[in-house]
Amino acid sequence: MLEIRNLHVHYHKVAALKGIDITVPNDGIVTIIGANGAGKSTTLRAISGLVPISQGEIVFSGKRIDRLAPEKIVGLGVAHVPEGRRVFPNLTVEENLRSGAFLRSDKAAINADFDDVVRHFPRLKERRKQWARSLSGGEQQMLAIGRALMSRPKMLILDEPSMGLSPVMVQEVARIIRDIVERGVPVVLVEQNAEMALRLARFAYVLETGSIALKGPAHELHDNEHVRRAYLGG
Ligand code: ATP
Secondary structure (H helix, E strand, O other): OOOEEEEEEEEEEEEEEEEEEEEEEOOOOOEEEEOOOHHHHHHHHHHHOOOOEEEEEEEOOOEOOOOOOHHHHHOOEEEOOOOOOOOOOEEEEEHHHHOOOOOOOOHHHHHHHHHHHHHHHHHHOOOOOOEEEHHHHHHHHHHHHHHHHOOOOOOEEEOOOOOOOOHHHHHHHHHHHHHHOOOOOOOHHHHOOHHHHHHHOOEEEEEEEEEEEEEEEHHHHOOOOOHHHHOOOO
């Protein structure tokens, strides 16, 4: 469904990605793990058209997307939940969710999807009239994911959804991600929490200073000695 070939990205003259190849099939979870500054967020930003690429190509559902504007890429069905769960603090939970459907005009279907999303996230349902700024970190993460689902994505990309969350909330977010995948939406998951990511994903890439250092079935990487030492605390 998504093919990244020989992707290079530079910030000014500094290379953040040095020719990476990533394939995301049309089901399941692909994870990209790696240390701070390895280029994980940059990879996701390049997919979403938020940073210009300097070389290579990104193909989604058979179509080149690497020169398209971000809103065109959302329109094709790629929803991106950025790092730091950016919600609109001064809108209510419901307004935030509905803002995810900004490119859609199918009102009845939007209402149905809204009902569906809040059914998925009971905490958001209880708080639908509350300002987003008053939510806890975990609830804001759910809201950011729920908002992305309101665009009816064909693919969801998640940047560090577990960051800053309590262990209980991390479990909850993991459950939600599994649920999304079971409904047929493939997920690209960027995580520093390698343990969680390798447990959830089918296939994994390890990014080190802008290059793919390792790739393979997630369970195999979980048992890989280098991965264990560098990313799983021994
Ligand atoms: P983290 O887990 O810390 O978010 P990451 O793997 O997502 O790390 P990126 O954010 O993709 O890494 O950063 C990759 C490299 O690009 C880093 O060296 C970073 O300093 C640099 N970089 C990222 N964004 C910019 C920017 N806007 N301007 C200049 N350099 C940047």
